[in-house]
Amino acid sequence: MRLHRLSLTAFGPFGGTQHIDFDQLSAAGLYLLHGPTGAGKTSVLDAVCYALYASVPGARQASPQSLRSDHAAPHTATEVVLDLTVGGRRLEITRRPEQERPKRRGTGTTRDRARSLLREHDAATGSWRPVSHSHQEIGEDLGGLLGMSRDQFCQVVLLPQGDFARFLRAGAEDRAKLLGRLFDTRRFATAEARLAELRAEAVQRVRTGDERLLATAHRIQQAAAPLPGEPAAPEDAAPGDPHLADAVLAFAARARCTARERRDIAAAALRAAEAAHATARRAHADTAERARLQRSHAEATTRAAALATRRAAHEADRLLLERARAADTVAPALRLRDAAETEHRAAARAEREARAWLPAGLAGSPAAVLAGRERGARERLGALAAARQAEERARTIGAELASLAQEGEEAQRMLDAAERRMLPWPEEQARLRQAAEAARDAGASAGRTEALLAPAERRLAAAGRRDELGAALRCADEDLLTARERAADAYAHWLELKDARLRGIAAELAAGLAPGEPCAVCGSADHPRPALPAAGHVDRAAEEAALAAHRAAEQHRAAAEQRLAAVREEQAAAGAAAGEEPTGELAAVVEELRAEHAAALRAAGGEPAARAALAAAEREHEAVLATRQDVQRRLAALASRRDALRAEHAAAIRETDRAREGAADVAGRAAQLARDAEVLAAATAAARAAEETADRLKQADGRAADAAFRAGFDTTRAAVAALLDGAAQRDTQRRLDAWQAEEASLAAVLGDARVAAAAALPPADPAAAEECLAAATRRLRAASAAEAAAATRCADLDALSARATADAVALAPLRAGSRHITRLAGLTAGTSPENEYRMRLETYVLAARLEQVAAVASVRLHRMSAGRYALVHSDARAGRARSGLGLHVLDAWTGRTRDTATLSGGESFFVSLALALGLADVVAEESGGQRLDTLFIDEGFGSLDEQSLDEVLDVLDSLREHDRSVAIVSHVPDLRARIPAQLQVVKTRRGSTVRLRTAPLGP
Secondary structure, three states, X not given: OXXXXXXXXXXXXXXXXXXXXXXXXXXXXXXXXXXXXXXXXXXXXXXXXXXXXXXXOHHHOOOHHHHEOOOOOOOOOOXXXXXXXXXXXXXXXXXXXXXXXXXXXXXXXXXXXXXXXXXXXXXXXXXXXXXXXXXXXXXXXXXXXXXXXXXXXXXXXXXXXXXXXHHHHOOHHHXXXXXXXXXXXXXXXXXXXXXXXXXXXXXXXXXXXXXXXXXXXXXXXXXXXXXXXXXXXXXXXXXXXXXXXXXXXXHHHHHHHHXXXXXXXXXXXXXXXXXXXXXXXXXXXXXXXXXXXXXXXXXXXXXXXXXXXXXXXXXXXXHHHHHHHHHHHHHHHHHHHHHHHHHHXXXXXXHHHHHOOOOHHHOOOOHXXXXXXXXXXXXXXXXXXXXXXXXXXXXXXXXXXXHHHHHHHHHHHHHHHHHHHHOOHHHHHHHHHHHHHHHHHHHHHHXXXXXXXXXXXXXXXXXXXXXXXXXXXXXXHHHXXXXXXXXXXXXXXXXXXXXXXXHOHHHHHHOOOOOOOOOOOOOOOXXXXXXXXXXXXXXXXXXXXHHHHHHHHHHXXXXXXXXXXXXXXXXXXXXXXXXXXXXXHHHHHHHHHHHHHHHHHHXXXXXXXXXXXXXXXXXXXXXXXXXXXXXHHHHHHHHXXXXXXXXXXXXXXXXXXHHOOOOOOHHHHHHHHHHHHHHHHHHHHHHHHHHHHHHHXXXXXXXXXXXHHHOOOOOHHHHHHHOOOHHHHHHHHHHHHHHHHHHHHHHHHHOOHHHHHHHHOOOOOHHHHHHHHHHHHHHHHHHHHHHHHHHHHHHHHHHHHHHHHHHHHHHHHHHHHHHHHHHHHHHHHOOOOOOXXXXXXXXXXHHHHHHHHHHHHHHHHHHHOOOOEEEEEEOOOOOOOOOOOEEEEEEOOOOEXXXXXXXXXXXXXXXXXXXXXXXXXXXXXXXOOOOOOEEEEEOOHHHOOHHHXXXXXXXXXXXXXXXXXXXXXXXXXXXXXXXXXXXXXXXXXXXXXXXEEOOOOOO
């Protein structure tokens, strides 16, 4: 960054306009900025900073009004213009702060807003090109080019030596504040805070896991239902205890062992109950069986007596069933004869019906003759198949020709319609294009009117506010006049009361006299004639009340004056914004602009529709062209197809005429032959069926007679009489089977040795045996429930133990992670025992920067101190404070490091100067390597002796080796003799001025 020129107008102590040519001063490399105290040396630096950042350093940035010179004329605007080169670009920055100025018309003042302008020099044309008027955009552009904040700029370019002298002797915390402000290490502080948050989150996750594990332990205790004396849940464990998981798992193991022991005891009790129940169940079964056998013997005796009474009926059923079964062997032959007879009658009837359709000459012909005639008819029918196909093809071709004719007519109509639609296209295209262009022009007009409308509306609003405030101003004037009159009246009334009280003050003093007490005025204890109060005497309370009324009236008057001033100031601002035009004229202008803008917007709103209509019309025209081409191709294809079909149709008609043989068509001739063949075939089949059924009937009669004789019947009629249907045979057989089953059952029961033995025993008592079994069952159920509950308890404890194990396994990495993040957070925060220097992460980064600064500063300090001193960075701790930002001076004469507090005034100056220059280089490199071609060094040279001053000036003069210029701000007379190039600030009653000197002025 190199400064070229600076212009100041009404800025700080400079009442007029002052121009400073830094290019002329920088030609010498080292120049002096001097002048008496209060002349404005620091204001020059403030102007540079204000031009770059729109604010001044430190406490001097109180308000924009404080930048304005008290010596400036009312109509002179405060302004700073800086010409510089930064980032390879020649820029000119103009800044005007917010300020008040007299109104152009009338009395009073108005407030101008802050303004900024950034221009860039075009080397090709040699002119200045505007870049931006926006404060924000200018700030962003300059910030990107400079690469440093305002605080960094004030530290590395303006080099306030007092700050670095304090920095040299400051403690670790103060150094951390300055270095943090210069190097912007907030991201490391953010990292520390983030690690602290992660540590809290990790601790919370571990605590949640511990609480879950404790909850599982309490559930294990509930599931175990411990008896007195059995282990309970670990009461001394709490969330955060590293041994909590081991305690819970050990408790779960003890609970599982106890539950399993109780389950084994319940299982043994269940086995005993099962054995007792089995014994009772066997006794109950034996008693029930003996009672059943005794009942069976009694029932069998009764049933045997009833069976003997039905023996005769049983024998009759047996003989009837035997003859029916013999007749059943003849029944198939009889059924075959009946079926053959029925079939022969049906065949004879079908033959008569079929022969009725034959011609008279064939009605009595045998089946062979009829079959021959059928074959001849079918042969002629087969010969007509090709002719039928030709006839069908002729009909199909005729229909297709009709369809082609209709399709051709439709295609011709489509072609004519396409030709008609294409005729008006050129005129329609031109009309749509003209409408789209008109809508586009209306959009541009709407933009122009909108740009004019917003300022006009603001002026109209300001004019309305101006008129409103005019009425308010008149009211405020009247209120102020009334308040002033009331204040004057109150003041006069108070003076009158005060004067009246003073006139009667003797009576007031006499009222306070007491016999024997000295007088407060003359000191006499004798009061011969005390004064008496006159009529209308004013006492102290009345005077104080009048004074209070006077003060209240004065306050009301002052408030009225303030209100009047505020209304007047606001009206002035509104008048400045509105101008001199009447409100009616401004309203008319706004309405006219609004109407124009609305009309333009309406017209512009049709642009998308107009362009869409044009595009749609063009697409429709292209579609019509494509349709016309398709229709033309279709017409050509239809003509070709029609010619081919006509030739094929003529050939098919000729073939059909030959095959009809006088019939209406080939299909009719074929139907006639098919009917003849069907009649002959039916008659042939019926004749043959009648002959076959007659033969089968004769054979069936013979087989039926033979079967009846073999079955023992004399005739087939006897066999038919013995037949029984299936239901009758089944009923008879059921009666026979029931007799045999009853007889066998009685024999089995009465012949059973157990039944006989049971019948010989006393009667059994099943109720007593059942009561014994119920008691055993109840005992078994109780034991089974106890065993099931014990097994369930074991299963629940196993599941809860598995959950506790899983929770403990899942908690282990969380606990390890929490320990890790806690260790890391403590390490970065400087609280961990591993961090023996107690150095925070941000401090660690700053320590690295300070070490770099000390190394760079030591190079120049070595020259300034004639090789004696060097700056050394130290990590050592000072007492209980944290380490990392220690700074010492290495004395080459003694070989030892010295505390910076032991340096003399001169030594402190050039050490702090070297530190400032080193810090400037490091910060510039940290800010993107931005080259700093101009430096300002403020004060401190008066503490140096002549030799030290020479050495310091040599170091500063060496900065010119890299084409850098250094400005020294100082009062030291020796510097005016040593530095030829000088910028003198002269202080006068009308404000300060600057003078450029190229030769020393002398002490």
